[in-house]
Amino acid sequence: MIVRTHAGQVRGEATTTGARFRGIPYAAAPEGELRFAAPAPAPSWDGVRDARAAGPTAPQRHREIPGLDLSAVVGDGWRPGPEYLTVDVWTPDPGAGSLPVLVFLHGGAFLGGTGSAPVYDGTAFTRAGAVLVTVQYRLGVEGFLPLGEATNLGLRDHLAALRWVGENIAAFGGDPGNVTLFGESAGAISVACLLGSPLSQGLFRRVIVQSGHANLVRGRAELDRLTTAVATGLGVEPTAEAFRGLPTERLLEAQDALLRPGGTPDLRDADGHDRSFGLSPFLPLVGDDVLPVHPGEAIRGGAGGDVDLIAGTCREEMRLYFGPAGLLDVLTEEQAVAMLSASHPDAAGVLAGYGLGDGRTAGEVFVEAMTDLVFGDGVRELVAAHRGRSFRYEFAWQAPKLGACHGMELPFVFDSLAASTSFTGEGAPAELAREVNGAWARFAATGDPGWCAEPAVLG
Numbered sequence: 001m002i003v004r005t006h007a008g009q010v011r012g013e014a015t016t017t018g019a020r021f022r023g024i025p026y027a028a029a030p031e032g033e034l035r036f037a038a039p040a041p042a043p044s045w046d047g048v049r050d051a052r053a054a055g056p057t058a059p060q061r062h063r064e065i066p067g068l069d070l071s072a073v074v075g076d077g078w079r080p081g082p083e084y085l086t087v088d089v090w091t092p093d094p095g096a097g098s099l100p101v102l103v104f105l106h107g108g109a110f111l112g113g114t115g116s117a118p119v120y121d122g123t124a125f126t127r128a129g130a131v132l133v134t135v136q137y138r139l140g141v142e143g144f145l146p147l148g149e150a151t152n153l154g155l156r157d158h159l160a161a162l163r164w165v166g167e168n169i170a171a172f173g174g175d176p177g178n179v180t181l182f183g184e185s186a187g188a189i190s191v192a193c194l195l196g197s198p199l200s201q202g203l204f205r206r207v208i209v210q211s212g213h214a215n216l217v218r219g220r221a222e223l224d225r226l227t228t229a230v231a232t233g234l235g236v237e238p239t240a241e242a243f244r245g246l247p248t249e250r251l252l253e254a255q256d257a258l259l260r261p262g263g264t265p266d267l268r269d270a271d272g273h274d275r276s277f278g279l280s281p282f283l284p285l286v287g288d289d290v291l292p293v294h295p296g297e298a299i300r301g302g303a304g305g306d307v308d309l310i311a312g313t314c315r316e317e318m319r320l321y322f323g324p325a326g327l328l329d330v331l332t333e334e335q336a337v338a339m340l341s342a343s344h345p346d347a348a349g350v351l352a353g354y355g356l357g358d359g360r361t362a363g364e365v366f367v368e369a370m371t372d373l374v375f376g377d378g379v380r381e382l383v384a385a386h387r388g389r390s391f392r393y394e395f396a397w398q399a400p401k402l403g404a405c406h407g408m409e410l411p412f413v414f415d416s417l418a419a420s421t422s423f424t425g426e427g428a429p430a431e432l433a434r435e436v437n438g439a440w441a442r443f444a445a446t447g448d449p450g451w452c453a454e455p456a457v458l459g
Helices: 123-127 140-144 153-172 186-195 220-234 240-244 248-259 295-300 333-341 347-353 362-385 430-446
Strands: 002-004 009-011 013-015 018-025 048-050 086-091 099-105 131-135 174-184 206-210 308-314 390-395 456-458
Touching: 002 153, 009 018, 086 123, 086 153, 099 153, 099 186, 099 430, 123 131, 123 430, 131 153, 140 153, 140 248, 153 174, 153 186, 174 186, 174 430, 186 206, 186 295, 206 430, 220 240, 220 248, 295 362, 308 362, 308 430, 333 347, 333 362, 347 362, 362 390, 430 456
Parallel strands: 009 048, 099 131, 099 174, 174 206, 206 308, 308 390, 390 456
Antiparallel strands: 002 009, 013 018, 018 086, 086 131
């Protein structure tokens, strides 16, 4: 099966519900002078490009949470190759016209992940009559460490991918005027940022923000400290030119150093908050042309008011990070306060407000408080600030060991439970997956997920 894009022809493969094309470049390989630079258009090619196998992924380390296999959601790690700024496209029929389009940005703390992980299978969306596009983008130092004018390169990759969709998706049966941008975790943060960016106007009609929001960003002062720390550790000047001369492995080693205990500089802002709550040193930068003002402020001022929005969280987000290792069962009240104190100026007061010391275990209180602080409060604020049509959900289905933790909605959104038993466990409800996937598909087609309640409780 062959489709012609602006850069050349690509050969895909038939699926049970249509066709799949993998590893199609939306931008040139970020190497040489294009490394630590804004994405450039993909060069054209002669003949037919084979797009039947997954392409390279962004440089990253394969990270694990002890006691948990997340490969179905984050992939198996780095597949080396310079040409990794690519998309995978799933379509019911390249010959169709005006099909709704969904563009997905994967999560991974801006450090890892891939759009070609098994859970992001597009079969259910194509069965519902929609085109699905998943995106690979630059991560970590290469994508989110500001170096002079080289800022928010990962977000610039997202914008380049959306422009590619606008120019090419009709050849795959999609409607370039009906694009829904959605993402989870780091991908959801990116979606919320782009909702508030002046550079995204006209690139999408709807957005879905899964466990992320517009407050998970950093100012220039905090990220300058991060840049200085990384450059000092590498022994180079904090410039794009200097970093271009370093091999990828050295940059990954520098990232590893940041993630070791005590390896990250103080990233608290002037108010004493670490906006990532220690989950990642990398967040989008406020203060360039992509995000000239805080995206939350821009949204409150009307940015994205013509875009339909779904935003939501999982009920027990933070159980993913602390549950599998058994930490929540042994966490003391003093340890809970100490852990939150690294990110919040009034840790004791906050946790007391959630009932710490009133008979509940410290672990239960910590999960509830951190779920709100990191995800829930920001999502509620995003929905309240948005001036367009908005819907909110809470994903409540509980896996046997992980509960309704961060990312648990993903196999249900994609209706890909068969690929995710290492995460969900056996016996996850197929009817709930059909319901959630159907809501996302309806929203992409019509702007209405079909919910009666607000927020909708899924599961």
